[in-house]
Amino acid sequence: MKKQTRRQFLEDSLFATAAAAAAVATPIFSQMATGQSSSPNEKLLCAIIGVNSRGGDHIGGMVRRKDVEIAYIVDVDEKVGEKNCADIEKRTGKRPKWVKDMRTAFDDKSLDFITTATPNHWHALAGIWAMQAGLDAYIEKPICHNIKEGRALVTAAKKYKKICQVGTQCRSNPAVQNAMKFIEEGGIGEVNFSRGLCYKRRKSIGALGDYPIPEQIDFNLWSGPVQYTTPKLTRPKLHYDWHWQRAYGNGDSGNQGPHQTDIARWGLGINRHPNSIITYGGRLGYQAERNDPNYIDAGDTANTEVAIYDYGDKTMVFETRGLSVDDSADMGITTMFNNQTKGNKIGVIFYGTEGYLVQIEYTHCIAFDLKGKIIKEFKGGGDHYGNFIDAMRSRRSQDLNSDAFQGHLSAGLADLANISYYLGEDNKVSVSEARAILENVPSRDQNIETLYRTARHLTDNGVDLDKYPMSMGPMLKFDPVKEVFTNNAAANELLTADYRAPFVCPTADKV
Ligand SMILES: NC(=O)c1ccc[n+]([C@@H]2O[C@H](COP(=O)([O-])OP(=O)(O)OC[C@H]3O[C@@H](n4cnc5c(N)ncnc54)[C@H](O)[C@@H]3O)[C@@H](O)[C@H]2O)c1
Numbered sequence: 112m113k114k115q116t117r118r119q120f121l122e123d124s125l126f127a128t129a130a131a132a133a134a135v136a137t138p139i140f141s142q143m144a145t146g147q148s149s150s151p152n153e154k155l156l157c158a159i160i161g162v163n164s165r166g167g168d169h170i171g172g173m174v175r176r177k178d179v180e181i182a183y184i185v186d187v188d189e190k191v192g193e194k195n196c197a198d199i200e201k202r203t204g205k206r207p208k209w210v211k212d213m214r215t216a217f218d219d220k221s222l223d224f225i226t227t228a229t230p231n232h233w234h235a236l237a238g239i240w241a242m243q244a245g246l247d248a249y250i251e252k253p254i255c256h257n258i259k260e261g262r263a264l265v266t267a268a269k270k271y272k273k274i275c276q277v278g279t280q281c282r283s284n285p286a287v288q289n290a291m292k293f294i295e296e297g298g299i300g301e302v303n304f305s306r307g308l309c310y311k312r313r314k315s316i317g318a319l320g321d322y323p324i325p326e327q328i329d330f331n332l333w334s335g336p337v338q339y340t341t342p343k344l345t346r347p348k349l350h351y352d353w354h355w356q357r358a359y360g361n362g363d364s365g366n367q368g369p370h371q372t373d374i375a376r377w378g379l380g381i382n383r384h385p386n387s388i389i390t391y392g393g394r395l396g397y398q399a400e401r402n403d404p405n406y407i408d409a410g411d412t413a414n415t416e417v418a419i420y421d422y423g424d425k426t427m428v429f430e431t432r433g434l435s436v437d438d439s440a441d442m443g444i445t446t447m448f449n450n451q452t453k454g455n456k457i458g459v460i461f462y463g464t465e466g467y468l469v470q471i472e473y474t475h476c477i478a479f480d481l482k483g484k485i486i487k488e489f490k491g492g493g494d495h496y497g498n499f500i501d502a503m504r505s506r507r508s509q510d511l512n513s514d515a516f517q518g519h520l521s522a523g524l525a526d527l528a529n530i531s532y533y534l535g536e537d538n539k540v541s542v543s544e545a546r547a548i549l550e551n552v553p554s555r556d557q558n559i560e561t562l563y564r565t566a567r568h569l570t571d572n573g574v575d576l577d578k579y580p581m582s583m584g585p586m587l588k589f590d591p592v593k594e595v596f597t598n599n600a601a602a603n604e605l606l607t608a609d610y611r612a613p614f615v616c617p618t619a620d621k622v
Pocket of ligand 1: 162166233332
């Protein structure tokens with residue numbers, strides 16, 4: 112049995128006050144967890160939620176620790192849940208309980224924390240419910256599926272005094288930490304522009320249609336906050352491919368993006384939302400790939416997307432390419448990048464007055480001078496789960512490498528970009544029309560060059576841009592403090608979602 116330390120007693124008292132308020136808003140949990148231990152000798156009990164793929168890494172991260180016990184595996188897929196319980200039993204000698212409804216685990220007052228790797232549409236609600244139940248939470252990136260959810264999570268972590276880490280693990284890697292410090296100390300001069308890249312092949316997920324739900328899945332729980340009338344899939348595969356359907360995922364700007372935009376923002380020293388956003392792109396190339404002009408892929412997020420974020424004196428760009436990147440159009444600086452990488456190109460490039468710094472892998476960054484000569488390399492991985500647990504012990508959110516607020520800002524970048532793209536989806540433009548619009552964006556030259564490279568990449572992949580043009584979203588002005596758009600009412604409606612009761616994610620004023 113766990114002993115109650117003085118710190119725990121104090122924390123529980125604080126929690127009791129907050130919990131009383133929470134009980135009014137969300138009368139879901141019959142009991143509240145007793146809170147977290149501050150003694151490194153005491154075992155922390157956790158529930159790991161969503162364990163098909165990324166959740167396996169969470170399991171690995173926790174199984175390695177002597178001071179943590181996995182008490183619950185939560186998954187709405189019975190086969191996935193039971194298989195992982197059996198694996199954990201083999202590795203630790205103790206079988207966790209499999210449950211399919213996270214609320215069952217949250218009702219267990221011996222629990223200390225959760226980690227969650229469900230699809231994105233569940234992240235915020237799972238995190239908020241957990242914190243309302245008195246649990247700390249490690250939530251995968253993107254921490255939320257829309258901006259209001261992100262703000263609600265930040266507020267919940269503060270209100271319930273919970274430790275909430277987002278799964279952008281590069282923040283714990285010395286390679287990236289030291290590279291960001293190098294930039295901050297002027298290692299490549301003044302830096303006002305950074306570019307995140309996700310050039311990662313994404314094949315079609317299959318034709319849009321009606322597909323059965325695998326029998327071991329509880330689809331009511333899988334869908335959670337997302338509305339449906341008839342339980343059915345419109346894509347062939349249930350797991351993973353939800354990333355490319357906007358009701359559940361955010362495309363690669365919200366999948367790979369939060370790793371790179373997080374670093375791109377960090378290196379520029381930006382701790383706020385942008386002033387404006389404009390996005391262009393499309394879900395293109397699958398007709399050519401299938402040799403069928405009528406082919407409709409089941410995904411509805413962009414597979415090719417360029418988002419431009421304006422911060423006044425600084426600009427960030429994030430480029431997504433889902434078609435073949437083997438010999439796709441490149442730029443001078445990525446030639447340096449390419450020389451260091453094979454296949455996918457995922458990373459960040461910082462453009463300084465005295466050089467460039469490139470994040471090439473999660474654990475590897477390189478600084479070049481303006482002529483392309485390497486001036487410094489940064490290597491090394493860290494322990495993001497360990498950082499979370501250390502912060503749970505210290506009870507200091509400021510000890511986290513990647514707290515809810517940072518998660519909210521970086522997930523927000525994907526949300527903002529996609530809102531511009533979704534609103535402009537029917538605004539098909541030729542390359543020259545797109546160029547005319549980009550004349551007025553910040554970092555004009557960089558952005559016009561990006562447009563031509565993107566168009567060349569598409570035509571290299573057999574996309575006939577006359578027949579299948581790109582879409583151009585509106586330039587959206589954003590108030591970074593109030594978190595509202597100031598020039599587009601339709602965009603403001605997309606800052607939240609139409610939730611399906613009882614899976615309603617509360618707004619910040621109601622957490
Ligand atoms: N940090 C990283 O490097 C990294 C890497 C990969 C994925 N991720 C993130 O991890 C998350 C999961 O990605 P994935 O590729 O593992 O997806 P996946 O679809 O393969 O797995 C999701 C799992 O969650 C389960 N699930 C769905 N709803 C649930 C619910 N309400 N309760 C419990 N379980 C539920 C599903 O049954 C499935 O087993 C995503 O948000 C993704 O962005 C992070």
